[in-house]
Amino acid sequence: MARFVAPIDALTAAIYSILxxxxxxxxxxxxxxxxxxxxxxxxxxGTELFFAVLGAAVAxxxxxxxxxxxxxxxxxxxxxxxxxxxxxxxxxxxxVAVIADEFDFVLEPIASETKRHLLYTDVLEHLRDSQxxxxxxxxxxxxxxxxxxxxxxxxxxxxxxxxxxxxxxALAALRISNxxxxxxxxxLGYRWGRYTGANPWKIGALLVLTGVLLTAIAIPLGG
Numbered sequence: 001m002a003r004f005v006a007p008i009d010a011l012t013a014a015i016y017s018i019l020x021x022x023x024x025x026x027x028x029x030x031x032x033x034x035x036x037x038x039x040x041x042x043x044x045x046g047t048e049l050f051f052a053v054l055g056a057a058v059a060x061x062x063x064x065x066x067x068x069x070x071x072x073x074x075x076x077x078x079x080x081x082x083x084x085x086x087x088x089x090x091x092x093x094x095x096v097a098v099i100a101d102e103f104d105f106v107l108e109p110i111a112s113e114t115k116r117h118l119l120y121t122d123v124l125e126h127l128r129d130s131q132x133x134x135x136x137x138x139x140x141x142x143x144x145x146x147x148x149x150x151x152x153x154x155x156x157x158x159x160x161x162x163x164x165x166x167x168x169x170a171l172a173a174l175r176i177s178n179x180x181x182x183x184x185x186x187x188l189g190y191r192w193g194r195y196t197g198a199n200p201w202k203i204g205a206l207l208v209l210t211g212v213l214l215t216a217i218a219i220p221l222g223g
Contacts, residue, residue: 004140004147005068011192013064013148014155018181018188019211020060021159024053025177028170046167049174053163057156065149069141077135086127095128096120158184185211 028049082102089095099120107116159181166173189207193200 004143005151007195009068009148010151011188011195013061013068013152015185015188015207015211016064017057017060017152017156018159018185019214020056021053021156022178022181022211024049024056025159025163025174025181028174046163046170046173049170050160050163050167054160057160058153061149061152061156064152065145065147068148069137069145072141072144073135073137076138080135083127083130086124092121092124095124099123155184155188182208182211 082098085098086095089098096117100116103120104116107119111119159177162176162180163173166176185208186204189204190200192198192207193203196203
């Protein structure tokens with residue numbers, strides 16, 4: 001899967017997928033425990049809840065995959081625009097200025113003007129006769145988007161499983177699903193910490209706390 005999607009994109013998709021599931025499961029848990037709420041759980045509610053959460057998770061996965069594919073197309077279009085502007089320059093000085101506009105905000109704090117000018121001149125020599133890639137939707141965009149969607153669905157699957165296995169006991173299913181979701185959030189945070197070189201235990205705990213806070217915000221807003 002790493003061949004088709006960047007690790008950070010896969011981690012982000014998995015985290016958002018778990019948050020979508022938690023928005024459903026924690027919302028019902030909060031409502032059920034609300035003072036004065038004594039309505040019995042209707043028969044067949046567990047099955048309906050499972051398919052509702054499954055539908056939301058799959059829908060989000062598809063949206064996430066589609067948005068990533070569209071962003072890839074837009075990023076390629078931005079590179080195409082840059083290359084066109086570079087090759088349309090009337091002189092080397094103008095072309096170097098185009099490159100500087102694109103990269104100065106990154107390199108200015110860490111490189112002197114002389115070093116940046118030498119680097120931009122070298123970049124110009126490499127890009128002067130380059131051919132831009134097609135801007136439209138490509139096969140790799142579809143594969144990348146599909147890969148992210150699959151990651152999101154697979155990440156949500158362990159949290160969905162209790163909703164099906166204990167569908168005749170909705171409260172037990174919700175409790176187990178919530179526990180599984182927070183465990184997965186911690187694991188994802190741990191892996192994120194290892195990937196970025198941060199403390200994985202702290203990142204795991206922070207991600208669990210962030211998940212609780214974001215879900216607490218989403219529930220009253222109808223999320």
